[in-house]
Amino acid sequence: MKKTYRKFLNFFMLFLSSLMAFYGIFWLFWILGSLFINGIKYLKPELVYLDPTPPGVEGGGLRPAFVGHFIITSLATLIGIPAGIMAGIFFSEYGRNSTFFKVLRQITDIMVSTPSIIMGAVVYALLVKPIGHFNGLSGAVALALLMMPVIAVTTDEMLRLVPQQMREAAYALGAYKWQVIKDVVFRAAKVGILTGVLLGVARITGETAPLLFTALNNNSLNLDLMKPMASLTVTIFNYVMGPYDYWHKQAWASAFILTMGVLLLSVIAKTVLNGNILKPLSHIARSFTKKGKEVSNSW
Amino acid sequence: MEIVSSTQEKLSTVKTKGVFFEVLVKFALGFWALFIGLLFPLLIALILFYESRLAIEKFGFIHFLTNANWDPVNEDFGALTMIVGTIISTFLAVSIATPISIGIAIFITELAPKWLKPIVSGAIELLAAIPSIIYGMWGFFVITPIMANKVEPWLQATFGNLPLVGALFSGVPTGVDVLTTSLVLSIMIIPFMASVVRDSFNMVPSIMKESAYGLGATQWEVIRQVVIPYTASGIAGGLILSTGRALGETMAVTFLAGNNPQIPKSLFDSFTTITVALANQFTEADTDIYLSSLYYLSMLLFLVSFVMLSIAKFMVLRLEKRWKV
Numbered sequence: 001m002k003k004t005y006r007k008f009l010n011f012f013m014l015f016l017s018s019l020m021a022f023y024g025i026f027w028l029f030w031i032l033g034s035l036f037i038n039g040i041k042y043l044k045p046e047l048v049y050l051d052p053t054p055p056g057v058e059g060g061g062l063r064p065a066f067v068g069h070f071i072i073t074s075l076a077t078l079i080g081i082p083a084g085i086m087a088g089i090f091f092s093e094y095g096r097n098s099t100f101f102k103v104l105r106q107i108t109d110i111m112v113s114t115p116s117i118i119m120g121a122v123v124y125a126l127l128v129k130p131i132g133h134f135n136g137l138s139g140a141v142a143l144a145l146l147m148m149p150v151i152a153v154t155t156d157e158m159l160r161l162v163p164q165q166m167r168e169a170a171y172a173l174g175a176y177k178w179q180v181i182k183d184v185v186f187r188a189a190k191v192g193i194l195t196g197v198l199l200g201v202a203r204i205t206g207e208t209a210p211l212l213f214t215a216l217n218n219n220s221l222n223l224d225l226m227k228p229m230a231s232l233t234v235t236i237f238n239y240v241m242g243p244y245d246y247w248h249k250q251a252w253a254s255a256f257i258l259t260m261g262v263l264l265l266s267v268i269a270k271t272v273l274n275g276n277i278l279k280p281l282s283h284i285a286r287s288f289t290k291k292g293k294e295v296s297n298s299w
Numbered sequence: 300m301e302i303v304s305s306t307q308e309k310l311s312t313v314k315t316k317g318v319f320f321e322v323l324v325k326f327a328l329g330f331w332a333l334f335i336g337l338l339f340p341l342l343i344a345l346i347l348f349y350e351s352r353l354a355i356e357k358f359g360f361i362h363f364l365t366n367a368n369w370d371p372v373n374e375d376f377g378a379l380t381m382i383v384g385t386i387i388s389t390f391l392a393v394s395i396a397t398p399i400s401i402g403i404a405i406f407i408t409e410l411a412p413k414w415l416k417p418i419v420s421g422a423i424e425l426l427a428a429i430p431s432i433i434y435g436m437w438g439f440f441v442i443t444p445i446m447a448n449k450v451e452p453w454l455q456a457t458f459g460n461l462p463l464v465g466a467l468f469s470g471v472p473t474g475v476d477v478l479t480t481s482l483v484l485s486i487m488i489i490p491f492m493a494s495v496v497r498d499s500f501n502m503v504p505s506i507m508k509e510s511a512y513g514l515g516a517t518q519w520e521v522i523r524q525v526v527i528p529y530t531a532s533g534i535a536g537g538l539i540l541s542t543g544r545a546l547g548e549t550m551a552v553t554f555l556a557g558n559n560p561q562i563p564k565s566l567f568d569s570f571t572t573i574t575v576a577l578a579n580q581f582t583e584a585d586t587d588i589y590l591s592s593l594y595y596l597s598m599l600l601f602l603v604s605f606v607m608l609s610i611a612k613f614m615v616l617r618l619e620k621r622w623k624v
Contacts, residue, residue, distance in 0.1 A: 013523075020403050021419055027486045121577065236432055240440070
């Protein structure tokens, strides 16, 4: 009797666990499915190259949003990547034995999960209030600040995977520390750092909250960083909240493009990192950075 | 002779150059490490504090936390409705997500065949990669109508007449309410919790599990009596991490909460959270005290989420230390 009960309980709980896994995957497919169905339906080339029509007039596109999103994200990436990588190198190469920097490293990890809307509020005080109006530059800075901890943490983790012997060998040849970092550590961990960068870009590409009150929005094409600049995410937000049916359709289509972009970035990042999911794809990705091979094989 | 001296000269320039670079590189790298790890969080706290000084002076701390009014016209601001809304939605979302994440972690670490593991892991991680605005939009267009027309009327018919519990299901089901928000929020935090729990499950030495199997335990008994007790602090860490995430979630909640500054009395009431108030009202704030109150809210949010995440970090680190091979 007891035995059957234990066996039943075992079966039941394990069944429940499997059910949970499928529950999670179920939502993923539902979200992606409805995005795909609605996104494809309303996806037109006009979406990318036409400017928005005045509210209520059907048609038009979201050219300012696409251009603005590209500008803001690239600028944020340009600011965020060097800073993040430099901090990551320091944590791994100089701060490894210092308690102070160990603590800072953990704080950086915490900053990765800071609510992104806080970044918007902070940059509003730093760059929007003094300038006097919303501007694209502040949006890029907010996203860059959001990105820095992400990249610092992944860079640090990747550099730690480089075997200590490689560093010691270089030191034995009389290399300076900066030479060891530049020519040995950095080269070996290139693929890993690339992963971190891709993940960082994926993270900021989908962000909305920090842009709401920094870059704001703009209905006409704007290349001036000191003026309000449209972005895809904020436009989606406004269009979904808006009353017009064609706004909703355009929001679906741009949401589809945005999600595909972000998912593609993170899938590529993960494939490059642990090439066991889609071997052939990762092989192609890795061939761009041949030197990283030795390291990625040893993971 | 000349060759020797020129070589020496070259060597010494190389050496000074090397030493110079050594210091320069260390200084530059160190600055950014210091910036991201210390100055940056400090700067955030200081700026938020500085910007909210007006509201702090006017409303104080206790009064601001316990005042349920949010009245821009009369310039009377209190955070109670937002704080309660944030706590309720976060609590519900974490309660839904916890058993599911543990189930997912069990499935990935103990049950799934080897070829399936990366697929399930990857799919769950993809959930984390979907931008939060997409969750909000999808919830608003797809989930809200289903909740309003099917799920919530059914819940109301089934549980609405029960004593005590019935009050939770009162009101008009609109779909834009506590229940929908918590459901979507729970989907968003599942991947974070599941990945922390999975990693801690993987840390349990297999010799522990094997000894239990050797004593005749079933797979569930091993999980229940060996794996879960030994990863308790990891699970707690994952729980707190996802709580921190849920607290700061903005876009999805903004679509689904209804932005109604009231304390929800049932699951079908619309409500507001700190992040919703920030997202909706920041650009509308026309007076200094209005903006300052919003900064006060964001300072509270920052401090609370920072503390929560630090605790989570500490719990996970403790687990890692214990199992350090």
